């Protein structure tokens with residue numbers, strides 16, 4: 001089912017010098033262990049529209065679940081086409097004003113909010129730095145990308161829905177939003193949306209971390225309080241290019257990652273497993289789980305279309321953490337404004353996939369006429385991510 005990655009594992013190991021054998025064994029074993037876990041399969045609901053209890057339980061046990069074949073071939077090719085188009089709109093290098101394909105201004109140029117982030121090839125830009133409130137405690141090994149590598153490679157596109165109609169439509173996938181409802185309640189709230197871009201022999205590492213920032217000490221702390229991300233896979237993911245997670249850590253509170261790495265004797269945490277997926281699969285990943293990805297030293301591209309959701313009680317009247325956007329108190333109006341992209345997404349999806357039953361988002365019930373999707377909407381939602389609900 002999943003890709004044969006033996007060539008990539010060899011290529012990857014060769015970057016690690018004296019650790020080559022250890023890396024080869026870790027990648028090979030991880031890929032195998034991941035496929036043995038009972039946390040993958042199609043999305044299923046009960047007759048009452050709840051997420052299948054066995055899936056809910058497996059998601060709770062492991063902190064992630066791979067929903068297989070969620071995206072139709074049509075939707076997947078829309079997403080890939082948009083990805084190629086966006087790559088053309090990237091500047092040739094960081095900060096460039098012009099799109100590299102000559103189509104006009106570079107994507108995100110002049111935006112106040114986070115947009116396209118770059119990294120030195122194969123580096124770990126967050127690891128061991130104070131960025132993102134210092135949540136990436138250690139720096140991962142940074143393989144040498146070689147003399148022919150460019151100075152910087154695209155790494156993260158933040159606020160992706162404003163750049164791609166197919167990302168906006170994916171955001172409103174009715175089955176996925178039913179999953180959100182089942183876990184976070186009918187009045188669920190947005191989080192943020194990004195594309196993680198991990199090109200072969202260039203893609204940067206994301207050091208081990210937990211995403212949540214706000215509610216670790218809360219009296220009502222539980223495994224779901226910092227929400228989750230969906231990760232839509234445009235090309236699949238493997239042990240070499242994918243996100244690794246430490247199952248179960250999403251229930252344990254804030255983890256001491258430095259200590260975990262010290263005890264393991266290396267950055268290769270022994271209890272971690274990679275998220276292995278095929279193109280068109282969509283992963284649900286708890287934001288509290290210890291997770292990260294190594295630099296992509298293999299032949300396969302990974303692009304994950306991430307989009308996350310919160311319980312309303314986790315964000316309403318809560319002061320944001322300031323990682324993804326300004327740290328303000330999230331009022332009802334603020335959350336509603338940020339939720340407009342759900343309304344537009346639902347309508348955009350209805351136009352593209354008229355045979356599908358659209359998701360009915362309770363907080364916008366009776367107001368959907370205000371969220372008609374037209375091409376102008378893509379301008380109207382420019383910089384919508386300034387209001388990401390960062391907790």
Ligand SMILES: O=C(O)CCC(=O)C(=O)O
Pocket residue numbers: 196206211229242243291292293304306
């Ligand atoms: O995709 C990756 O490599 C990292 C993903 C991640 O950290 C996240 O989704 O929170």
Ligand SMILES: [Fe+2]
Pocket residue numbers: 209210211291
């Ligand atoms: Fe993360």
